[in-house]
Amino acid sequence: MINSAISFNPPRGMRDFYPEDMLLRNLIFDAWRTAAKNYGFSQYDACVVESLELLKRKAGEEITDQIYAFKDKSNRDLALRPEMTPTLARMIAAKQGSLTFPVKWFTIAQCFRYERTTRGRKREHYQLNLDIVGEPSILAEVEIIATAIKSMEAMGLEKSDIIIDFSSRALLSDILINLGIAEPEHAAAFVALDKRGKITDDAIRIILSEHGLTDDTTDKIFSALEIKSLSDVEKLVPKETESLKELLNFIDLLKAYDIDSCMNFNISVIRGLAYYTGIVFEAFDADRTLRAIFGGGRYDNLLSSIGGKPATAVGLGFGDVVIGELLNMKQNITIPKSQGGTAVGYMQQEQQNTAIQAANKLRADGVNTDLALTAEKAKKFFSRCNKAGFEEAVYIGPDDVDSNEIRIKNLSTREERIYSE
Numbered sequence: 001m002i003n004s005a006i007s008f009n010p011p012r013g014m015r016d017f018y019p020e021d022m023l024l025r026n027l028i029f030d031a032w033r034t035a036a037k038n039y040g041f042s043q044y045d046a047c048v049v050e051s052l053e054l055l056k057r058k059a060g061e062e063i064t065d066q067i068y069a070f071k072d073k074s075n076r077d078l079a080l081r082p083e084m085t086p087t088l089a090r091m092i093a094a095k096q097g098s099l100t101f102p103v104k105w106f107t108i109a110q111c112f113r114y115e116r117t118t119r120g121r122k123r124e125h126y127q128l129n130l131d132i133v134g135e136p137s138i139l140a141e142v143e144i145i146a147t148a149i150k151s152m153e154a155m156g157l158e159k160s161d162i163i164i165d166f167s168s169r170a171l172l173s174d175i176l177i178n179l180g181i182a183e184p185e186h187a188a189a190f191v192a193l194d195k196r197g198k199i200t201d202d203a204i205r206i207i208l209s210e211h212g213l214t215d216d217t218t219d220k221i222f223s224a225l226e227i228k229s230l231s232d233v234e235k236l237v238p239k240e241t242e243s244l245k246e247l248l249n250f251i252d253l254l255k256a257y258d259i260d261s262c263m264n265f266n267i268s269v270i271r272g273l274a275y276y277t278g279i280v281f282e283a284f285d286a287d288r289t290l291r292a293i294f295g296g297g298r299y300d301n302l303l304s305s306i307g308g309k310p311a312t313a314v315g316l317g318f319g320d321v322v323i324g325e326l327l328n329m330k331q332n333i334t335i336p337k338s339q340g341g342t343a344v345g346y347m348q349q350e351q352q353n354t355a356i357q358a359a360n361k362l363r364a365d366g367v368n369t370d371l372a373l374t375a376e377k378a379k380k381f382f383s384r385c386n387k388a389g390f391e392e393a394v395y396i397g398p399d400d401v402d403s404n405e406i407r408i409k410n411l412s413t414r415e416e417r418i419y420s421e
Contacts, residue, residue, distance in 0.1 A: 013115075013123025023336040024327065025126070027155060028320050029108055032128040035151035036106040039143060041130060044105050046087045048112075052077035057306050058086040058275065068112050080112035084129040085302065085315055092133055093308030101134030101311070104143075120291035120322040128318040130296075133303075133311055138246055140314040141279050141298065142253040148283070148294055148318055149259055155323070156333040159259065162293065165266035166250075166281040169297070170243035172224065172267060175236050179220045185213055189221050194270040196225070227267040243278075250279055275299045285326050293326065294318035338389020341368035342408065345381040347397040355396050358406045362394075362419070385411060394419070 010016050017025060036043070055063050068080040081087060084107055092103060112124045130147055132140040145164065152162065173186050181189070188211035192204045201222070208218045227233055230248070237244055247265075254260040271280040280297030284290065296316030304310040327333050342362055346355040352375070359371040370390065372381065378395055385393045392408050400407065406419040 013117045024324055031151045031154035035147050035154055039147040041104045041106040044107050048081055049078050050081045050087055052079045054086050055079055066113055068114055082113045083111055084109045088131055089302050089306055093303055096309050103133040106130050122321055126320040131315040133313045136312045138250045142257055144314055144316045146257050146259055159262040161286055162262050162283055163286050164263050164281055164283045165269045167267050167269040168243055168247050168279045169276050170278050171247055174241050174243050175224050178237050181217055181220055190270050225268050271297055275302050290322050293322050340391045342392040343370045343385045343390040344394045345372035345376050348375050351396045351401055354401050358394055
């Protein structure tokens with residue numbers, strides 16, 4: 001038998017999180033959770049394995065090539081979830097008759113996609129999902145965007161650090177109709193144009209041709225993408241067009257939330273997923289050096305497509321990979337370098353019980369406390385504390401037992417204080 005060395009690396013595109021990596025991850029998760037709760041969202045979760053049929057209903061048969069799909073021992077077709085929206089739809093459809101709408105839910109879910117790994121894209125990632133289901137008002141879109149911005153501010157970023165492009169698929173449809181492009185051709189146009197910037201315009205023209213669109217129709221589609229402002233839009237569609245009125249209302253609400261400064265109208269924002277029906281948006285770092293930070297929009301037909309009752313919905317997905325890169329790039333962001341807390345050590349076995357009592361007192365007062373599991377010389381103890389990144393330390397020797405005092409040393413300033421209950 002040939003023995004080969006086992007790789008100590010995680011599978012390609014996956015990640016390990018050592019304690020020092022968890023500091024950044026916890027900063028992101030805590031900001032997400034705090035902002036979501038602050039804006040009135042309730043947390044939910046679900047199993048990481050999902051029915052393959054449900055995923056196909058939402059994304060089409062081709063999704064199988066992009067995910068980790070498998071059969072279980074009973075020959076059922078399952079998959080590791082690539083996103084959370086189908087699961088959310090399933091859960092709401094299951095209890096649709098008893099839920100109070102609108103539903104405002106959030107989750108921080110681990111998702112898996114079998115894709116080529118690039119900067120900002122792994123084969124697994126954690127994602128904040130914010131969804132409001134059962135509310136037709138455009139205020140739902142603004143609430144979700146404002147929540148995401150709030151979480152980024154909690155991480156130390158400012159509005160000037162990001163730019164959020166937005167558009168409306170409904171408005172683009174109306175523009176295409178006014179340009180003489182029939183509605184049955186819109187879906188192919190959306191899928192192809194979502195690739196703009198990722199592939200050449202010539203390649204997009206080939207895709208549109210393969211879907212049966214003529215050169216004249218393709219030219220009209222590209223002309224729509226030359227729109228730079230809402231005044232350009234108003235030259236192509238009547239002012240009373242519902243999708244335009246909706247977008248103008250959306251802009252007014254952004255101003256009311258004081259988040260309009262980081263918003264940017266961009267007609268080419270389409271979002272490739274076919275289930276989006278209205279306003280869509282994507283966030284980037286202000287310099288546009290990274291992939292999209294988060295994205296989402298309105299999807300009003302998903303519940304009915306999986307067998308539930310029709311319900312309006314707005315959602316946002318916000319991954320941890322790109323925002324982690326952005327935080328590491330920012331010089332003014334303070335990312336914790338250590339776990340902090342207090343370490344308790346002791347010189348000899350005879351002081352162990354006193355050290356246990358001291359640790360128990362600190363823990364009872366809510367202080368995160370690490371207790372040494374064996375006696376150590378002072379030099380070794382303090383060296384270990386510094387390497388581990390503790391903020392404070394308590395070292396108990398015979399004199400401390402006699403004085404019945406707990407002296408806490410600040411490891412940065414070297415100052416000591418007497419701990420009192």
